[in-house]
Amino acid sequence: MRMRPTLSWTPTADPLPGTSDLRQVTDALTEGGVLVLSGAGLSTESGIPDYRGAGGSLSRHTPMTYQDFTAGAQARRRYWARSHLGWRTFGRARPNAGHRAVAAFERHGLLSGVVTQNVDGLHQAAGSRDVVELHGNLARVVCLSCGAAGSRHELAVRLEQANAGFDPVAAGMNPDGDADLTDEQVRDFVVVPCAVCGGILKPDVVFFGETVPPPRVEHCRTLVDRATSLLVLGSSLTVMSGLRFVRQAARAGKPVLIVNRDPTRGDQHALTRVALPLGAALVAVADRLDVPLDGQPQPL
Template structure:
């Protein structure tokens, strides 16, 4: 029997309580050398929901696993129908105050890097450079047979042509870009193959049950080694893909600070967890540091 990956986490130990004191975050950033690790909670103010928490999408939705996607043509049809609709919402999303604050920290030389668990491209749209997309990005598509990578907008055009009039109303959109549709709404949605070899196309993201590429993991570990501190923004740290970097920083005696509304799996490794909305919290920090938040928000991929 194939086991599904762990998708939720409930605190089972006494964890340090959250605080509203932003001074430790301000102090760490003012010293520079900060590595950012961001999660879905940073993008909720852009209209992209979180997986976890009281209103998280996991309460109604189980994300597609790599095993199901590769093994079952019906699962792929459901996924691409739902993802095709969800992509329209992602394409309209704009960076919020939290993304713009992170970009401002980078412009002022306070960061050594940004690692994001998000697949929405909003850090880059806000102006952050050198972002490591731990779980990939929805704006790229890869062929599982020949390895060809292509822009998501090209696939979206092909799917539009193959499915004229496909305009169902989704019950919700999830952080992986998957819209909530019934089987009846999916209907006989047509999936298109790779334009090079007719192979199976997959979004260039790490599905649940799929491993993050080892070279990417090692690059992130090197970023942790080079940083003076780690600042976690909007991640519950439920899955090991992000938690391992928190554990590494703690083992290397580097300060770990977390800004997240709810308790996280990394709280026991952290100096503090600030339980405030990210946009307003990070804006307050920029003001305390005297850093202007410049630039206009742009859409992912917009130049």
Template sequence: MRTRPTLSWTPTGEPLPRTAELGAVADLLRCGDVLVLSGAGLSTESGIPDYRGVAGSLRKHTPMTYAEFAGSVEGRRRYWARSHLGWRTIARARPNSGHHAVARLRALGHVSGVITQNVDGLHQAAGTPGVVDLHGSLDRVICLSCGRLGPREELDRRLRAVNPGFRAAAAAINPDGDVDLPEHEVAGFTVVDCADCGGVLKPDVVFFGENVPKPRVERCYRMVRDCSALLVLGSSLTVMSGLRFVRRAAAAGVPVAIVNQGVTRGDEYAAVRVDRPLGGALTELLDTVEGIAS
């Protein structure tokens, strides 16, 4: 049985004094083997908006559902026209100071692993190894018929070739790479099928209304079981997809810390809550932990 960190605080619902917040998280990291669960709030400083923050896209935009995508030719046309534009922005995004701080904490051994709800690949771009993409990744495409996986760059080239006159401009991008686009811009867009079997191509991401593959969930549960503490970064934990790991950790006596702007659905399980922008908070946290290490 892993020895959990000895805590001088308990989840009471009352926030710690601001001066104690990051120090409490640093205490957890000093013990090592902390598991990170990250969400869209970590990528906002890279130019990718979140869903549920102050200016979150769910306030104005309804994400594509699996039922709409799989069951409608027009739904797929709408998705691929919009995503064809949005993916370019995601592909150009670069890791911010928060991603780099997590990578450094992983390299120092304070973080044992990272589970991300994001599909932007920015943890990997920052150099963090072994990231579990809970909801998949936008840089891969899968055929729903034959299961073939391919790079998004390959699909992008094919879509450009069959849509040479597509000159639409995206008004706003969403965390899943979807954008807002008028219907008249969508109407003339041509969708391509799997080059191997002619089946329907889908981004290798979990749409709303779709389940995360069970083996992936079980792997994450094992990571929670084996960690010394769970650190949530930039997630409102509104959907069960991420909240279940917080609940599992709390039930097992694993300390939970949350760094996020605004309240989260997991606050009642947290031993400590930090309500600050992620980039600055994680940079300060890294400096504190490195100072402890030295």
């Protein structure tokens, strides 16, 4: 019988060097009760760029803020034109090996849950069921006036009808599904209103400058309390929305394990940071645990 490992951890202020050693991640999953916290780096192998990695979009792109979006029609025209074009690519993204590995770990009872900072729905498409979407999901839209919720696919059809022939060439794509377009390219784009009340439609995601709904945060805090350890996948932990859960786990003396190519803001709280490509690393861990990646991806 394989002995169940007991992970020990002592916080340190020293920089945490990256490693290629997957043993501690494997041991944590063997013990079970692991809460996954995933970020944009997990989806890069699905063709969705990240914000802060090498060549990350923040080096050339300032995301739309909630304040800008709600302040004026021109900002919303710019957002929806860019987002509509980006959705054609974003909406076709499919889960990669990393997403499938996380789903396989869940199926085999090794996880206590998944919290994702991503808005792409790829965890669910890979077969994960217990997923908290910290920042929402781009596949949904909501009316700021009446609160009616709708499908992004249905909105895309309405925007296509209102903007026949709209097919500009984008300079790049961003993790929030926003294509890089000039003001000239979006000048004549027509934004459609809520089909129920004629109000302003917004993607059901947390914009920069907007707060995560407090009940969602508290639910995630409860998940951290219940977890044995926290496994961070592909997040720089630069923003507090994810870092707060790392700090919470560390304060409780629970091991924090990070798989991310670059250093993160949470390294000082971690037992280890594995600096390997996520897909290959998670597949290697699954192989060591004899966990097959045999789930079929689900339609988005």
